[in-house]
Each structure stands twice: as structure tokens, then as C-alpha cells.
Amino acid sequence: MILALTGFLFALFVAQTIGQILGLRRRNVNQKEKLFSELGVEGQSAKKIIGFFHPYCNAGGGGERVLWAAVSAIQRKEPDIISVVYSGDTDTTKEKIIEKVKARFDIELSPQSLHFVFLESRYLVEDSTWPRFTLLGQSLGSMYLAWEAMSILIPDLFIDTMGYAFTFPVVSLLGNIPVGAYVHYPTISTTMVSRVKNRASGHTNSGAISSSPVLSAGKLLYYRIFMYYYAYSLRQARFIMVNSSWTKGHVDSILQYSDTLLDAVHLLPPLVLLSLLSRRRGASPKEAQIVYPSCDTRQMAALPLAGRERVILSIAQFRPEKDHPAQLHAFRALLERYPEYRAPGAGAVQLVLVGGSRNVGDATRVEGLQALARELGVHEQVRFVVNASFAEMLGWLGRASIGLGTMVDEHFGINIVEFMAAGAIVVAHASGGPLLDIVVPFEGEPTGFHATTPETFAEAFRTVLTLSPSEDVAMRTRARTWAVGKFSAEEFEKGWDASGWRKWL
Ligand SMILES: *[C@@H]1O[C@H](CO)[C@@H](O)[C@H](O)[C@H]1NC(C)=O
Numbered sequence: 436m437i438l439a440l441t442g443f444l445f446a447l448f449v450a451q452t453i454g455q456i457l458g459l460r461r462r463n464v465n466q467k468e469k470l471f472s473e474l475g476v477e478g479q480s481a482k483k484i485i486g487f488f489h490p491y492c493n494a495g496g497g498g499e500r501v502l503w504a505a506v507s508a509i510q511r512k513e514p515d516i517i518s519v520v521y522s523g524d525t526d527t528t529k530e531k532i533i534e535k536v537k538a539r540f541d542i543e544l545s546p547q548s549l550h551f552v553f554l555e556s557r558y559l560v561e562d563s564t565w566p567r568f569t570l571l572g573q574s575l576g577s578m579y580l581a582w583e584a585m586s587i588l589i590p591d592l593f594i595d596t597m598g599y600a601f602t603f604p605v606v607s608l609l610g611n612i613p614v615g616a617y618v619h620y621p622t623i624s625t626t627m628v629s630r631v632k633n634r635a636s637g638h639t640n641s642g643a644i645s646s647s648p649v650l651s652a653g654k655l656l657y658y659r660i661f662m663y664y665y666a667y668s669l670r671q672a673r674f675i676m677v678n679s680s681w682t683k684g685h686v687d688s689i690l691q692y693s694d695t696l697l698d699a700v701h702l703l704p705p706l707v708l709l710s711l712l713s714r715r716r717g718a719s720p721k722e723a724q725i726v727y728p729s730c731d732t733r734q735m736a737a738l739p740l741a742g743r744e745r746v747i748l749s750i751a752q753f754r755p756e757k758d759h760p761a762q763l764h765a766f767r768a769l770l771e772r773y774p775e776y777r778a779p780g781a782g783a784v785q786l787v788l789v790g791g792s793r794n795v796g797d798a799t800r801v802e803g804l805q806a807l808a809r810e811l812g813v814h815e816q817v818r819f820v821v822n823a824s825f826a827e828m829l830g831w832l833g834r835a836s837i838g839l840g841t842m843v844d845e846h847f848g849i850n851i852v853e854f855m856a857a858g859a860i861v862v863a864h865a866s867g868g869p870l871l872d873i874v875v876p877f878e879g880e881p882t883g884f885h886a887t888t889p890e891t892f893a894e895a896f897r898t899v900l901t902l903s904p905s906e907d908v909a910m911r912t913r914a915r916t917w918a919v920g921k922f923s924a925e926e927f928e929k930g931w932d933a934s935g936w937r938k939w940l
Pocket residue numbers: 497498619620678679682727728846847848
């Protein structure tokens with residue numbers, strides 16, 4: 436009796452949902468026509484709409500630069516495509532956003548083929564809405580947000596550029612349209628899961644949880660289920676671009692992720708519907724494709740290469756993970772091994788730390804670093820330039836021989852690209868983006884150096900400082916050519932083309 440009733444209610448729910456979905460799709464024909472006439476578009480049948488899901492499109496960060504660079508390239512190359520951005524920035528207007536993009540990124544957007552769908556429920560994806568179970572809350576929130584988006588307008592192709600993978604199943608189901616993604620950062624990684632499994636404490640796993648077996652088991656189950664659905668959602672995408680080797684490594688392992696137990700659970704109704712729905716959509720990509728964001732290096736690339744001073748330059752906010760103390764230790768090692776670099780003297784080398792200090796924590800850190808420099812006996816040759824202006828920073832980039840980066844496992848390192856474009860030879864920690872993506876050989880020749888310990892950093896400095904004049908200029912030229920070309924707008928656009936998004940229209 437109860438079983439029959441449950442079955443009946445479930446069938447009713449399914450019928451109701453199908454009814455809603457069909458209604459949504461039917462209404463969409465009118466919505467599209469309305470949009471076309473609002474934009475004053477002629478020859479409507481030839482027009483296609485790409486929807487970019489980017490709820491924080493007005494934030495002005497690196498992720499937004501990627502979005503606008505992509506939209507602007509499509510506007511220039513594909514006159515028959517209308518770009519629609521789904522955003523939660525309800526406090527602004529299309530004109531203001533276009534203006535800000537121009538001012539902030541120097542990217543031109545044309546109002547004729549751009550439209551915004553403003554979403555009311557963005558608060559559902561905000562951290563502060565979900566003090567507990569943040570990952571789950573935000574993910575469910577993003578699904579609702581996608582529903583809101585699709586009920587206003589269904590595009591012909593949906594591309595998420597902010598990392599809301601849980602929207603993919605919703606969009607595929609509601610709109611019956613292909614989905615693609617540009618991923619900066621995985622929502623959850625296999626490393627996070629194994630950290631809980633091994634009961635290691637850390638950034639995403641507090642000590643209270645790692646020390647309790649019951650809480651650990653609970654959290655592991657939560658992460659495991661979450662990971663399962665995250666992988667499921669990502670596989671709904673027809674193409675996936677990622678911003679770096681680091682992200683590719685994570686996304687590829689998530690695409691391959693499987694869980695026998697949860698797979699078995701999904702053979703039962705009603706969950707089996709999920710597997711059936713995803714099978715209907717065909718093959719998911721086996722791996723993600725790297726499309727590096729472009730960096731604006733024009734001003735750096737105009738700096739002269741010759742006549743560099745004996746300056747080792749670091750450009751990094753005074754945040755703990757940048758590991759400025761390692762820079763001081765490396766510098767001391769250089770001066771100890773090669774006293775000819777000590778001041779006073781013609782050969783004296785200077786270490787210049789340029790960086791922003793955002794708050795009291797940073798300011799205290801700067802004081803600590805100054806004390807450390809004195810303690811190591813190198814303070815007379817170390818200079819701190821806090822909150823430098825852009826012009827001041829360019830000045831240092833034009834004088835420095837060496838660009839220094841000590842952060843471990845930095846995902847990318849835009850400062851490293853800027854060093855190379857500016858002609859400073861990079862010595863960076865042998866990990867993350869600087870190792871895998873940026874300071875890599877070009878035409879079989881090195882474009883900089885990697886190191887790990889104070890001694891290996893010191894030896895790398897020494898190598899740069901003793902290059903013959905011809906080798907010196909050759910290496911600076913090579914690094915500049917590589918960085919400017921590899922992280923250019925043209926390469927970025929080529930990468931998008933290679934993702935094959937056109938064939939899904
Ligand atoms: C990729 O995105 C992450 C997260 O925003 C960021 O930390 C990293 O620097 C980005 N990589 C590139 C190549 O921009």
C-alpha cells in the first residue's frame with residue numbers, strides 16, 4: 436500500500452517535472468525572439484546564442500579576464516553569434532560592465548552581440564549563505580541558479596567559465612543543449628579526499644576532524660559522495676578547457692574517478708535515471724585541454740634587454756605562501772659563497788622585494804622580514820618597496836638581472852611571465868606552474884632556472900650573474916619571445932578554437 440502510494444507520488448513528481456521542462460522549452464522560443472528584437476538583430480534564423488555562466492562577471496579578477504577575452508574574440512570572429520552572460524550583478528548595467536571591462540582589461544566589447552541575463556538568486560552560491568557544508572550548499576545553490584538562468588533564456592550552447600560543474604546536469608536536462616567548461620580550479624580534488632582518508636589535518640581538514648575517527652568517517656563519506664557527483668557532472672561537459680597543467684592534472688584524474696560502491700547504488704531506481712540520462716548524451720571528454728589565459732605583457736616587452744644592473748627582483752604580495760624568508764636565505768647563501776657580491780664594491784648585488792601589503796598581517800610580516808635580513812647580515816643590500824605603483828614596478832623590471840620566485844606549488848605565477856617578458860632571467864622554485872608551464876625550454880634551450888634550497892638558488896643566481904654578454908642577451912631574448920608568444924591573446928584564441936566548441940552549435 437505504502438509502496439504503491441510512494442510509486443504514485445514519484446510518478447506524479449516526474450510527470451510534473453517533465454511538464455515544467457517542456458513548458459520552459461516552449462516559452463524559450465518567445466524569449467529568443469524577444470532578445471533578438473531587443474538587440475535589433477536581422478536574419479534571426481542564422482543566429483546562435485552562446486550562454487556564458489559567470490555569476491560574478493563584474494569582479495575584475497583573472498577569471499573575468501578569461502571570460503571577456505573569450506567573448507571579445509567570438510564577437511570579432513563570429514558575427515552570427517550572440518553572447519549571453521548569466522550574471523548575478525543586479526546592481527549594474529550592460530553599459531557599465533562594458534565600460535569597466537575596457538578600463539580594467541583594455542578589452543573591447545560590442546553591445547550589439549552581447550546581452551546579460553541578471554540572476555536574482557546569486558546569494559545561494561555565496562560562502563556566507565552556507566557556514567556549514569559549504570561545498571554542498573554552494574553546489575545545490577548553483578543548480579538552483581542554473582534553473583533560474585534557463586527559465587529566463589536557454590542558449591544554443593552553455594559554457595561555464597566559473598567552475599560551477601553542478602549546473603551541467605541541470606542545463607542539459609532543462610535545455611537539452613550541449614555544455615562546455617573552462618575550469619580554473621577544481622571544486623574538490625582527489626587530494627582533498629585522500630587527506631581526509633589518511634586523517635591528515637590541513638587547510639580543508641581541521642584538527643578536530645582529523646583526530647576523531649567518527650567525524651573522519653562521516654566527512655569521508657560526505658567527500659566521497661560529493662566527489663562522485665562532481666565527477667558525474669563534469670562528464671556531462673562535451674569539452675573542457677583548463678587554465679594550467681596543475682588544473683589539468685586534477686581535472687583529468689576526476690574525469691577518471693570511479694567508485695564501485697556508489698556505481699552499484701546507482702543501478703537502483705530512481706537513481707538509475709541519472710546513469711541513463713548521462714548515457715544518452717554520449718561520450719564525455721577523456722581529458723581536459725590546456726588553454727593558458729593571456730597576460731598583458733605589452734609594456735614589459737618594450738623594456739630594454741641590455742645594461743641590466745646587479746639586481747635580484749622579487750614581485751609578490753607579502754603573503755605567507757610567497758615565502759619571502761626563502762629569498763633572504765638564498766641571498767645570504769649567495770653572499771657567503773661569493774663574497775665579491777658584498778657591498779661596498781663594484782660587484783655588489785642588491786635584492787629588491789617589491790610587493791603589496793594589504794593589511795596588518797602583511798605589514799607585520801614585512802617588519803619580520805626586515806628583522807630577518809638584519810639577523811642574516813644582508814640588510815644593507817636588501818631593499819623593500821611596499822605598495823609600489825605600476826610605474827615604479829616597471830622601473831625595477833627594466834633594471835633587474837634576475838626575477839625571483841620562491842613560492843612552492845604556485846599554480847601559475849603571472850609575475851614569472853612578467854619577469855620573462857620584461858627580460859629578467861627567472862630563478863623560480865622547482866614546482867607548480869613555474870616548473871611545468873612557464874620556465875620551460877624554448878626551441879630546446881633554457882629560458883630560466885629552477886631551484887629548491889638556499890644553496891641551489893644561490894648557484895642559479897651565480898650562473899646568471901656570470902653569463903657571457905652574448906649568452907646573457909640570448910637568454911633574455913629567448914625568455915621574452917617565449918613568454919610573450921605563449922601567453923598572448925592569439926594563443927588563447929587558438930586554444931579556444933581547438934577546443935572544438937563550434938561543432939556543438
Ligand atoms: C588558474 O586559476 C587559479 C584559480 O583562480 C589560479 O590560482 C591560477 O593562477 C590560474 N592559472 C593561470 C594560468 O592563470
